Amino acid sequence: MRDVRTDRRVFLRGVGAVAAGMAATALTGCGTGTSRSVDGGSGKNSKTLVVRNSGGTYGDANQKAVYDPFTKETGIQVKVVNIEYAQMLAQIKQGRPQFDVIDDSMADFVLFKQAGATETLDFDRLKNFKNAGIAKSLVTSNAVGKNYWASVMAYRTDAFGGKKPSSWADFWDTKAFPGSRALQALDADLPELEFALLADGVDPDKLYPLDVDRAFRSLDAIKGDVKKFWDTGALPGVLLGRKEVVASSVWHGRLDALIKGGAPLAYQWNGARRQSNALGIPKGAANLDAAYKLVDFSLRPEVQAHYAELYPMAPTVPAAYKKLSSTTAANLASSPAHLESGFDLDVEWWIKHQDAVSKRWQEWTHA
Missing domain, CATH: 3.40.190.10 (Periplasmic binding protein-like II)
Known part of the structure; x- marks a missing residue:
């Protein structure tokens, strides 16, 4: 996208x-x-x-x-x-x-x-x-x-012995779903703090205002398993296709051609961030x-x-x-099912806080 x-x-x-x-x-x-x-x-x-x-x-x-x-x-x-x-x-x-x-x-x-x-x-x-x-x-x-449009989870369907990750909590659970991950870089779009909070148990209806401290604590838990912070929309498909990662956030639509071509990839819509x-x-x-x-x-x-x-x-x-x-x-x-399982990004919250969050994200990724 x-x-x-x-x-x-x-x-x-x-x-x-x-x-x-x-x-x-x-x-x-x-x-x-x-x-x-x-x-x-x-x-x-x-x-x-x-x-x-x-x-x-x-x-x-x-x-x-x-x-x-x-x-x-x-x-x-x-x-x-x-x-x-x-x-x-x-x-x-x-x-x-x-x-x-x-x-x-x-x-x-x-x-x-x-x-x-x-x-x-x-x-x-x-x-x-x-x-x-x-x-x-x-x-x-x-x-x-x-x-x-939406940011969603994508994963290799051949990676987990037939199991399918069904939430961001599963994405964060590298014991039950082992393998490297990829998340979005700041250069591509807003940091994915919402996914970190959902993985930590926050109800989708109570995401905003975002608890930034809690989000970064959740990100700390998976940072060691993140092989790449991707900065272009095509990169998640490349990483997944090469088996460099088994799961990644992705802009929905970016994998469509690969999936139609038979690549063992799938989207998980639960917790999709809509814009x-x-x-x-x-x-x-x-x-x-x-x-x-x-x-x-x-x-x-x-x-x-x-x-x-x-x-x-x-x-x-x-x-x-x-x-x-x-x-x-x-x-x-x-679609009705995806509207129910996802959430709308709070644009006004992000405009108000994006400078501070971006600075903290840069410091966190380089720490």
Whole structure:
């Protein structure tokens, strides 16, 4: 899921670093900025809408499932830019955003709101939102959740004599489930303190506010068995495939191709840490009406289902599951079973505490 987490690297550097980077960011984006109005007329083809997303295979899926059908229905052309938070904020602060819709992590939308950089959404203009049933945690004044991703456990199915680890407590239990482990590095995403707390017996409903001291004590117990702290999304699959480790945290979806190819690997969804991408509109968007139309279109159950069939990020609209194949539905973070067994990362807690936790994590990993 590297395509989405490209944005997270900016978030992980902290709000201060983002502000510093903003001052040095040029106003020109990645080749957009042109032809905001195509012909100035009143016909279907009178507007070009510019959408920011993180590109890669994530962007390809959006093009096929969202943008192309939207253009076919409305006549509104969609251009895409792939720029990071600091450059987006710089353009907005200058009053010249070269994009009309932002597709980004919910964490960045919290920062956008703090900076006063995004529109307060008029939900009356989002007709598909009214009965969508999107979780309250994915709806803020400036953003609406578009899809989920998750960090989960992965393991070799041939490693434990037929036994299957069923929890993070099992991941931590190297006597019952012997072998080396891998966990996520700070350079990849937020430290996995939640998994350490779940392994130590904390109820998923009582994770936040995180007991940081308890989490690091739990991490101490497994540190000697962690062979690698991985910093790229592809690395867990490499480590597991080479039998360098028998279990690892992983961004869900990263092992799909290996599993389909017959590799003895599996996901364990119990205790999955969910995060989400959302849609919002920057202050000063040139095509406000078209922006609302695209956000609304993205919340249709059939559009969400089409996207999930192309890319392993889960719908935020429950009705999308009625339109998904059972095979696809069983492998998504927002399926009913996985919603019950996992938890949503508390974005605001992490924004408040991420600098201190990151410093402590660095000290712990180098101790």
